[in-house]
Structure formats: structure tokens, C-alpha cells
Amino acid sequence: MTSITKPPVRHPGLPKNALGFTVRDYEGAMSTLCAGCGHDSVTAALVLACWELALPPHRAAKMSGIGCSSKTTAYFMKQSHGFNSVHGRMPSVTSGANAANRDLHYIGISGDGDSLSIGLGQLSHAIRRNVRMLYLIDNNGVYGLTKGQFSASADIGSTSKKGEANLQPPIDPVLLALTLGATFVARSFSGDKAQLVPILKAGIMHNGLALVDIISPCVTFNDHEGSTKSYKFTREHEVELVAADFVPLRREVIAPETDAAVSVVTMHDGSTVRFRRTPEGYDPTDREAAYAHVRACQQRNEVATGLLFIDEHGQDMHAVSKTVEMPLVELPYEQLCPGNGALQKLMEGFR
Amino acid sequence: MSLHTDVTSPHHYHKVVDCQWACPAHTNVPEYLRLIAQGRYTESYLLNRESNVFPGILGRTCDRPCEPACRRVRVDGKPVAICRLKRVAADLRDDVTPYLPKAPAVRNGKRVALIGAGPASLTVANDLLPIGYEVVIYEKNERAGGLMRFNIPAFRLPESVLNEETQCIIDMGAEVRYSTTVESLKSLLDEGYDAVFVGSGAPRGKELDIPGRWDPGARDKIHIGIEWLGSVHFGHIDKIAPKVLIIGVGNTAMDCCRTSRRLGGVDTKVVARRSRPYFKASPWELEDAEEEGIHIIENHAPKRFVIEGGKLVGMEFERLEWTEANGRQTSTVIDTVTIPCDEVILAIGQDNAFPWIERDIGINFDKWDMPVVDKTTMECSLPGVFFGGDSAWGPQNIIWAVEHGHQAAISIDQHCQGLSVAERPPQGMHLASTKMGMHSWAYSNDFNPSSRATMNHAELVKRFSKISVEVELGFTPEQTATEVERCLNCDVETHFTASLCIECDACVDVCPVNCLTIAPVAESEAELRTRLSAPAENLAQDLYVSEALPQTRRLMVKDEDICLHCGLCAERCPTAAWDMQKFALVIPYAFAPSDTTIPVTV
Numbered sequence: 037m038t039s040i041t042k043p044p045v046r047h048p049g050l051p052k053n054a055l056g057f058t059v060r061d062y063e064g065a066m067s068t069l070c071a072g073c074g075h076d077s078v079t080a081a082l083v084l085a086c087w088e089l090a091l092p093p094h095r096a097a098k099m100s101g102i103g104c105s106s107k108t109t110a111y112f113m114k115q116s117h118g119f120n121s122v123h124g125r126m127p128s129v130t131s132g133a134n135a136a137n138r139d140l141h142y143i144g145i146s147g148d149g150d151s152l153s154i155g156l157g158q159l160s161h162a163i164r165r166n167v168r169m170l171y172l173i174d175n176n177g178v179y180g181l182t183k184g185q186f187s188a189s190a191d192i193g194s195t196s197k198k199g200e201a202n203l204q205p206p207i208d209p210v211l212l213a214l215t216l217g218a219t220f221v222a223r224s225f226s227g228d229k230a231q232l233v234p235i236l237k238a239g240i241m242h243n244g245l246a247l248v249d250i251i252s253p254c255v256t257f258n259d260h261e262g263s264t265k266s267y268k269f270t271r272e273h274e275v276e277l278v279a280a281d282f283v284p285l286r287r288e289v290i291a292p293e294t295d296a297a298v299s300v301v302t303m304h305d306g307s308t309v310r311f312r313r314t315p316e317g318y319d320p321t322d323r324e325a326a327y328a329h330v331r332a333c334q335q336r337n338e339v340a341t342g343l344l345f346i347d348e349h350g351q352d353m354h355a356v357s358k359t360v361e362m363p364l365v366e367l368p369y370e371q372l373c374p375g376n377g378a379l380q381k382l383m384e385g386f387r
Numbered sequence: 388m389s390l391h392t393d394v395t396s397p398h399h400y401h402k403v404v405d406c407q408w409a410c411p412a413h414t415n416v417p418e419y420l421r422l423i424a425q426g427r428y429t430e431s432y433l434l435n436r437e438s439n440v441f442p443g444i445l446g447r448t449c450d451r452p453c454e455p456a457c458r459r460v461r462v463d464g465k466p467v468a469i470c471r472l473k474r475v476a477a478d479l480r481d482d483v484t485p486y487l488p489k490a491p492a493v494r495n496g497k498r499v500a501l502i503g504a505g506p507a508s509l510t511v512a513n514d515l516l517p518i519g520y521e522v523v524i525y526e527k528n529e530r531a532g533g534l535m536r537f538n539i540p541a542f543r544l545p546e547s548v549l550n551e552e553t554q555c556i557i558d559m560g561a562e563v564r565y566s567t568t569v570e571s572l573k574s575l576l577d578e579g580y581d582a583v584f585v586g587s588g589a590p591r592g593k594e595l596d597i598p599g600r601w602d603p604g605a606r607d608k609i610h611i612g613i614e615w616l617g618s619v620h621f622g623h624i625d626k627i628a629p630k631v632l633i634i635g636v637g638n639t640a641m642d643c644c645r646t647s648r649r650l651g652g653v654d655t656k657v658v659a660r661r662s663r664p665y666f667k668a669s670p671w672e673l674e675d676a677e678e679e680g681i682h683i684i685e686n687h688a689p690k691r692f693v694i695e696g697g698k699l700v701g702m703e704f705e706r707l708e709w710t711e712a713n714g715r716q717t718s719t720v721i722d723t724v725t726i727p728c729d730e731v732i733l734a735i736g737q738d739n740a741f742p743w744i745e746r747d748i749g750i751n752f753d754k755w756d757m758p759v760v761d762k763t764t765m766e767c768s769l770p771g772v773f774f775g776g777d778s779a780w781g782p783q784n785i786i787w788a789v790e791h792g793h794q795a796a797i798s799i800d801q802h803c804q805g806l807s808v809a810e811r812p813p814q815g816m817h818l819a820s821t822k823m824g825m826h827s828w829a830y831s832n833d834f835n836p837s838s839r840a841t842m843n844h845a846e847l848v849k850r851f852s853k854i855s856v857e858v859e860l861g862f863t864p865e866q867t868a869t870e871v872e873r874c875l876n877c878d879v880e881t882h883f884t885a886s887l888c889i890e891c892d893a894c895v896d897v898c899p900v901n902c903l904t905i906a907p908v909a910e911s912e913a914e915l916r917t918r919l920s921a922p923a924e925n926l927a928q929d930l931y932v933s934e935a936l937p938q939t940r941r942l943m944v945k946d947e948d949i950c951l952h953c954g955l956c957a958e959r960c961p962t963a964a965w966d967m968q969k970f971a972l973v974i975p976y977a978f979a980p981s982d983t984t985i986p987v988t989v
């Protein structure tokens with residue numbers, strides 16, 4: 037028997053969400069990635085997050101570029117919209133889609149190659165525009181799809197499978213996003229769903245671009261001794277800087293067990309993100325402090341994870357551009373395109 | 388306390404194979420189904436025969452405890468048609484005589500007497516003859532087979548099938564003394580046998596001593612079910628009056644009512660004290676009877692036989708209403724009704740009777756006048772005397788009689804070799820990877836969503852034309868081909884090697900039925916059960932718990948409850964920490980004792 041698809045049978049005790057769906061209703065096609073790829077776990081975390089949020093699948097759009105990571109949009113929410121763009125162009129395609137229909141939830145999935153090399157400019161400007169979207173970078177330190185060349189996120193000294201060391205300094209998408217004014221910045225690990233799922237949920241509900249850098253090991257080309265993006269290395273060096281829980285609006289708040297003080301950030305729709313176990317002096321709404329903490333961890337050879345920074349007061353692309361509330365796709369044609377007369381009148385204003 | 392599951396002994400993996408675990412004789416069901424799928428009917432038959440001895444008979448009549456246990460019930464409601472697929476192997480096989488065990492030229496000098504030639508005794512003979520025992524069978528009747536022959540009607544079990552499967556054992560060299568009733572165990576023992584096996588069954592049908600039972604006008608119209616079926620078998624009875632009442636709703640009642648319908652009882656009714664969920668007959672037996680126009684009446688308790696003008700004209704019943712209070716059912720009488728009838732057949736159970744066993748020869752009897760028999764060795768208080776089948780603990784079924792026979796044969800062999808009968812030869816197991824290559828396994832791991840095949844039945848007119856017309860026609864080749872694929876191959880086990888796991892979650896994520904969880908260390912299994920990907924509420928099904936995983940010391944936990952054995956976890960595992968390994972239980976028999984059990988290293 038060759039590779040089979042996931043049988044339709046499901047556990048009879050699977051709970052249903054508010055829409056009456058089980059988690060399995062959020063699945064997509066069978067993954068064709070290598071067995072054990074971190075990206076598949078990120079997909080599974082997304083499936084869980086969307087199910088827990090009771091996101092109507094037809095109200096979401098899955099956007100991606102090129103890479104193993106970018107292929108994963110096919111592997112969840114088969115009922116959703118989607119666009120698999122050219123290499124590195126996911127951010128601008130998503131900007132366009134969002135401009136046309138601001139009501140969808142955009143889930144952009146990219147890789148360290150897709151976003152930090154060819155698409156670095158695209159990523160930077162999507163952050164600046166603050167496109168309302170979840171922006172995932174499945175970060176494995178290599179170009180997986182093209183057989184494991186170092187990517188721009190590879191650390192100095194990290195070795196390739198053949199033993200060659202990387203000599204160029206890495207680009208850290210978290211630090212980059214913090215400097216560029218991102219309003220939601222997180223880092224997580226594909227092997228830690230307990231941390232990742234709440235971050236994804238908060239990111240989907242964030243009013244702006246939510247950048248999540250996810251260490252997602254490439255089992256085939258970058259999971260060896262000497263790699264700084266392997267399962268083992270990440271587990272040994274991960275430091276959960278902030279632990280966050282996402283509490284959606286209209287849900288009874290059951291505080292997770294904790295003895296640490298909980299600080300709460302309220303999101304634009306009234307949902308909350310509850311931070312627990314934050315280190316002394318860490319304020320996830322303070323950009324400078326977040327930057328400093330992440331840098332400090334890096335210097336200690338630690339990988340800082342968690343929802344590192346959130347700013348719910350930022351204005352998204354539509355607010356800045358003062359577009360109408362109604363998604364452009366739904367505007368009556370006469371309003372969307374009022375004709376030559378209206379255009380001439382507008383042009384007059386610039387003369 | 389370590390919760391780590393030991394898979395080096397067969398227990399855990401055997402229990403995962405639900406059908407095999409539930410089968411009293413532990414028939415290797417998935418393996419024989421795969422052999423059928425490959426068209427290897429003879430091998431399939433022989434594999435069956437090793438554990439259940441009568442595949443052709445059982446493929447038509449078995450009580451099939453395997454089917455309610457089948458994993459497929461938990462997955463989509465209906466079990467694989469395990470039993471009737473056994474019949475497919477039996478029907479389509481070639482001649483198996485060349486492959487059957489034979490008695491050695493030189494006997495071992497030990498003589499064993501078996502009382503009765505029912506399935507229990509025949510199994511003992513089957514197991515002992517090939518290793519050189521001289522076996523003498525005493526049988527009251529002039530043919531072998533016991534109740535399988537005299538009571539199970541030919542429309543369920545054709546005589547040819549019965550003949551072949553009983554005779555092949557006798558042909559191994561048993562000496563059968565037909566038409567010889569053992570009247571005294573004491574004198575039999577005096578003949579100097581090295582061991583005696585009592586396989587005499589539970590031969591006495593229960594009486595219903597209510598007013599009118601012994602009235603001269605009614606007496607001859609009231610029959611005891613098993614005796615009546617016997618008389619039909621022997622041709623002493625070949626017709627019955629039109630209006631017949633069958634009292635009781637067990638297996639015997641089902642055979643009585645259907646036989647009655649064929650002999651002229653056009654208006655045959657079955658009357659039960661309780662309501663349907665409590666009927667002893669299997670659901671399929673009830674369906675088959677109802678298909679033949681038998682009316683089944685619930686909640687009626689017999690009160691008296693109604694005799695008018697010196698003739699049986701009906702029976703009076705109390706209509707009952709059952710209520711349940713703290714687990715106990717109690718009944719209240721609503722009213723009394725009379726149901727007219729010409730004849731009545733009593734099918735309310737069987738008793739054991741041992742008038743021929745002297746009470747002073749060292750065999751202890753309990754307060755119900757039943758011999759005290761050891762559950763594992765089948766030995767009674769008199770060393771060298773063993774019981775099995777219905778004679779041991781009252782009426783059961785063929786497959787239990789077979790299993791008792793196997794165990795008794797082991798005991799007899801140990802007894803005759805001067806070994807302790809209490810020391811049982813251990814079970815063993817084989818475990819072998821089924822991986823053939825990338826995405827390729829040596830079993831068909833794709834889930835087949837087909838629904839259970841329905842048995843084709845002979846037309847009613849044809850059935851009623853002659854009592855020997857077999858009702859079930861068997862599966863068509865197409866039905867067989869689909870039905871075997873419904874089997875989930877539960878014996879292809881998910882075998883885990885903790886040291887290989889990199890905790891990538893791939894297996895957890897891919898499992899279609901959320902069986903797997905990488906869980907933090909827990910104090911108890913109960914605690915673990917609350918922390919799994921999906922609720923593990925079926926406590927009858929075990930958890931597999933790994934050793935601590937290398938990177939985080941967490942545990943890989945698998946709820947065995949509804950695993951589809953689809954192999955996806957192993958396909959998606961980058962390190963082959965999960966592997967699909969075929970498990971084969973090695974069952975010790977008298978003819979293949981413990982030295983054939985293979986201890987595995989895993």
C-alpha cells in the first residue's frame with residue numbers, strides 16, 4: 037500500500053466547537069513534507085487554534101510563498117480561501133487581498149528563506165503597513181525545499197549536514213519586527229503546542245500584523261548535532277520568557293493555575309491576553325524592554341520564546357488609509373467605481 | 388511507580404487484538420482473514436483449525452464472542468463478519484487431509500478414556516493422538532458430535548460438514564465405542580486408564596412443573612426442547628400440530644421454533660419472561676427466527692397448561708411489568724392471558740446430571756451437585772480425572788468446549804508424564820516489522836469504510852420444503868473480498884522504541900483518531916487518562932505508556948481503544964520510533980508444548 041490519506045473515521049468522543057465542528061473538520065490535504073518536519077506540527081497547532089476560536093473556515097484566507105513551509109497552507113482548513121504566490125511575495129499579495137476584503141482572517145505562512153532573503157523587503161513593508169494578518173515564519177535555518185542551503189536565519193557557527201559552518205550573521209525576525217514597529221511579535225517552537233496554540237489564537241485576533249517566528253526543525257537537512265535549529269538544541273536552549281493565554285471574548289474566564297501575578301492585555305474586540313510567569317521587570321507592552329530582553333537572551337545563547345510584545349493601539353492598514361468600513365468587495369459597483377466624472381473631480385483637487 | 392507498559396510478554400499486544408483476546412480458544416482472526424483476502428483458503432482453514440478445531444462447524448454455529456469485542460464495533464458500530472468468513476475458508480479450501488497431524492507409528496504407552504464424543508472430547512483426542520496417546524472414546528449414541536449433531540438442526544449445520552470435521556479426528560486413530568453408555572465411572576477407572584476425561588455434556592433439559600404439566604391429556608403434547616430436537620434428528624418425530632408455543636428464549640428455543648415451523652407448526656410463537664434486551668438468544672438468531680414468521684412474545688410468565696375436554700388447548704401466562712431498582716429487576720403482574728396452542732416445547736435450560744458418577748470415589752461435588760473442577764487445569768479432586776465442555780460448569784457453547792479440551796489435553800499430558808498439572812506451559816509471541824519500504828507495509832493499512840456484509844438466505848419456500856436445506860448461503864466472492872478488508876489488522880501492533888523518539892509530534896498530529904499523546908510524567912494511569920488528546924473513557928482498553936523520552940523525559944502514551952492500525956503514525960515518524968509490527972501469539976498445546984514458544988527481545 038502506498039501512502040494513504042487520513043481515514044475519515046474520528047474519535048467518537050471528540051468535542052465540538054461553537055460552530056458544531058470537531059477539530060478534524062479543520063484539517064486539509066495530507067502533508068507531503070518529510071515525516072517529522074516541524075512545519076507539520078505548526079499546521080496541527082493552527083488546526084487546533086482555528087478550531088478553538090471556532091473560526092468559520094470560509095471566512096479565512098491562507099496565503100503563502102514558496103518553500104516547504106509555504107506548502108503547508110494546503111494541509112489545513114480545506115474549505116478556506118487561499119493563494120500560493122511566488123517566492124517572497126506573500127506579504128504583498130496578502131496586502132492586496134486584505135485591501136479588497138478586510139473582513140477575512142488572513143493567515144500568511146512563510147519560511148525563513150521566503151521572508152528573510154528574497155522576501156525581506158516585502159516582509160518589512162507589510163509590517164510597516166500593519167496589514168491585519170497572522171504572519172508565520174516557519175524558521176528552520178535552511179532552504180528546505182531546495183535541499184538545505186543555509187538561510188538568512190542560520191546562526192554563525194551552526195553547521196550544515198555535511199559539517200560546514202555558517203559564517204554570516206543571522207537576521208532575527210523578532211528583532212527586525214520590533215524595530216520596524218510591529219504591533220504583535222512572538223517566538224515559539226513547533227514542538228511546544230501548549231505555548232504555540234494560544235499565541236496563534238491571539239495572533240489571529242490581533243488588530244494588525246501579528247508576526248510569529250516559529251523554530252520549526254527541518255528533520256532532513258537541519259536536525260543534526262551542530263545545528264542550532266534542531267529539536268534537541270531548541271529544547272536545550274529555549275527559555276519561555278512570557279507565558280500567555282488567550283481568552284476570547286464571550287467565554288467564561290477560567291484562570292489557569294499559576295502563582296505568579298497575571299497581567300492582562302485587552303484586545304480590540306474585548307478578548308484578552310493574560311500573561312503569567314513574566315520575569316521581573318518584563319512588560320510585554322514595552323517595545324524597548326522587549327527588545328532588550330530578547331537581545332540579552334541571545335547573548336546568553338538562549339532562545340527567547342513567548343508572546344514577546346503586543347500593542348493593541350496600533351492602527352492597521354485600513355485605519356491609516358481611511359478606507360470605508362465595508363469591504364471593498366462588497367461595495368456596490370457604482371460606489372466602488374463612481375465613474376469618470378468622479379475621477380475628474382478628484383483630479384481637480386490635486387491641480 | 389513506573390507506568391511503563393511491558394511489551395516483552397504477550398499480554399499487552401494480545402489484548403489489543405480484541406477478537407483473539409475474546410475468543411476462548413484465542414483464534415488468530417486477523418491472520419486468517421488476511422489469508423482469505425489472499426485466496427489462501429486452505430492455510431486459513433488450517434490456522435483456524437489449530438486453535439478452534441472445527442472451523443466449518445464454527446463458521447456456521449459459533450456463538451462468536453469475538454464479534455461484539457471487535458474493534459470495528461467501536462469504530463463504526465458493526466463488527467467484521469468474523470464468523471461467517473471462517474465459513475468461507477472452510478467452504479473454499481482444498482482437501483486438508485495431507486496436512487492434518489497423524490498419530491506416530493509408535494504409541495507412548497499411555498491410555499486415556501474420553502466419555503462422550505462431543506466437541507470437548509474430540510478436541511482432547513485431536514490434541515493427544517498426534518503425540519502417541521491411545522484414546523478410547525465412549526459414546527452413548529451411534530454417531531459422534533454430541534449436541535452439534537443431535538440438537539443443532541441441519542438447516543444451520545449441514546451433516547456433511549459435521550461428518551468431515553468429526554471423522555478426521557477419529558481417523559487419527561481414536562477407538563470409539565459407539566452406543567456404549569458409561570454407567571459407572573468407578574468401573575471405568577478400574578480398567579486402568581492413565582487418565583479419564585469427562586465430556587458428557589449437560590444432557591438434561593429443564594422441566595416446567597406447573598399445573599397441567601402431567602395431565603394425561605397434555606403430557607404427550609408437551610416436549611423438552613433438547614429431547615424433542617434429538618427426536619427430530621433421529622426421525623422419531625417428523626411433524627407437529629399447527630399452533631405451537633416455545634417456552635424460553637435462549638439458543639435452544641430458537642432452534643426449536645424454527646424446527647417447529649418446518650414440521651408444520653405454521654403458527655409457532657416463542658414466549659419469554661423478560662423483555663428483548665435480556666433475551667439469551669443472540670440478536671442474529673432472533674432475526675433469523677422472525678424472518679421465518681416466528682412471533683416472539685415478551686414479558687409473559689407461564690402459569691398453567693389449559694386443558695379442556697381432556698385436551699391441551701392453551702397456556703395461561705401472567706403478563707409482567709419489569710422495574711429496575713438499584714440494579715435489581717423486579718416484576719409485577721399486570722393481568723393473566725391465555726394463549727391457545729396444540730403443542731408446547733420447553734426450552735428453559737439444561738442441567739448437568741451425573742447419576743453414573745459414584746459419590747465415594749474421591750470426586751467432590753458442590754452444593755448444586757456439580758463436580759468441583761479447577762478452572763485452569765480442568766482437573767477434579769480425583770487426580771487424573773478431568774472435565775470439560777458443558778459437563779464442567781453447565782451449558783456453554785462449542786468454542787468453550789474446544790478450549791476446555793485443549794487445556795484438559797495439556798493437563799492429561801502433564802499428568803501422564805508425571806508433571807504437575809498446575810504448572811502451565813507459557814504463551815509466547817512473535818513480533819516482526821511489516822515495513823516494506825517508504826509508505827509501504829506488508830498488510831493493507833488503508834481504512835475500508837464499507838459497511839458489514841449481510842448474509843444471503845435461502846428463500847422461505849425453499850427453506851420450509853425440507854429441514855436439511857441450509858438457510859445461510861454464504862458470502863459471494865465480492866462480499867468476501869470487501870468484508871476481509873474491513874478488518875483493521877489489530878495484530879499489526881504499533882510498536883514503540885522510546886530511545887529513537889525526537890518528540891517531533893508528527894505521530895500525535897497525524898493520528899486520525901487522536902490515540903497518541905506526549906504527556907508529562909504522571910503518578911497513575913487514572914491521572915494520565917485525563918491528559919490525553921482525546922478522552923480515554925473506555926477503561927476496558929489499556930493505555931500503552933512508554934519509557935521516558937530522551938529529550939524531555941515526557942511519556943509517549945497511546946490509548947489502545949480505537950486505534951485503526953492504519954500505520955500513519957509509523958509512516959510519519961522520521962526515526963521509526965513507531966513501527967508497525969505483526970504480533971503472533973504462540974499458544975501452547977499438548978501437541979506443541981512450551982518449547983515452541985519464542986521469547987522475544989524487544
Ligand SMILES: Cc1cc2nc3c(=O)[nH]c(=O)nc-3n(C[C@H](O)[C@H](O)[C@H](O)COP(=O)(O)OP(=O)(O)OC[C@H]3O[C@@H](n4cnc5c(N)ncnc54)[C@H](O)[C@@H]3O)c2cc1C
Nearest residue numbers: 503505506507527533534568569587588776777783784785
Ligand atoms: C439446541 C441447541 C443448540 C445449540 N446451538 C449451538 C450453537 O449454535 N453454537 C454453539 O456454539 N453451541 C450451541 N449449543 C451448545 C453446544 O452444542 C454445546 O455447548 C456443546 O456441544 C458442548 O459440548 P460437549 O462436548 O461438552 O458436550 P455434548 O456436545 O453435549 O456431547 C456430549 C456427548 O456425550 C455423550 N454422553 C453423555 N453421557 C454419556 C455417558 N454416560 N456415556 C457415554 N456417552 C455419554 C452424549 O451422547 C454426547 O454425544 C447448542 C445447544 C443446544 C441444546
Ligand SMILES: Cc1ncc(C[n+]2csc(CCOP(=O)(O)OP(=O)(O)O)c2C)c(N)n1
Nearest residue numbers: 103104105123147148149150178179180181
Ligand atoms: C524566484 C525564486 N527564486 C528561488 C526559488 C528557489 N527556492 C524555492 S524554495 C526556496 C527557499 C525556501 O526556504 P524557506 O522559505 O525557508 O522554506 P522551507 O523549505 O525551509 O520551509 C528557494 C530559494 C524560487 N522558487 N523562486
Ligand code: SF4
Nearest residue numbers: 069070073104180254
Ligand atoms: S525538507 Fe525539511 S523543511 Fe522540507 S519537508 Fe522535509 S523536513 Fe520539512
Ligand code: SF4
Nearest residue numbers: 898950951953954956
Ligand atoms: S496506527 Fe497510529 S496513526 Fe493509526 S490510528 Fe493507530 S495510533 Fe493512530
Ligand code: SF4
Nearest residue numbers: 888889891892894960
Ligand atoms: S513521529 Fe516518531 S519521533 Fe516524532 S514524536 Fe512521534 S514517535 Fe517521536
Ligand SMILES: [Mg+2]
Nearest residue numbers: 147148176178
Ligand atoms: Mg526554511
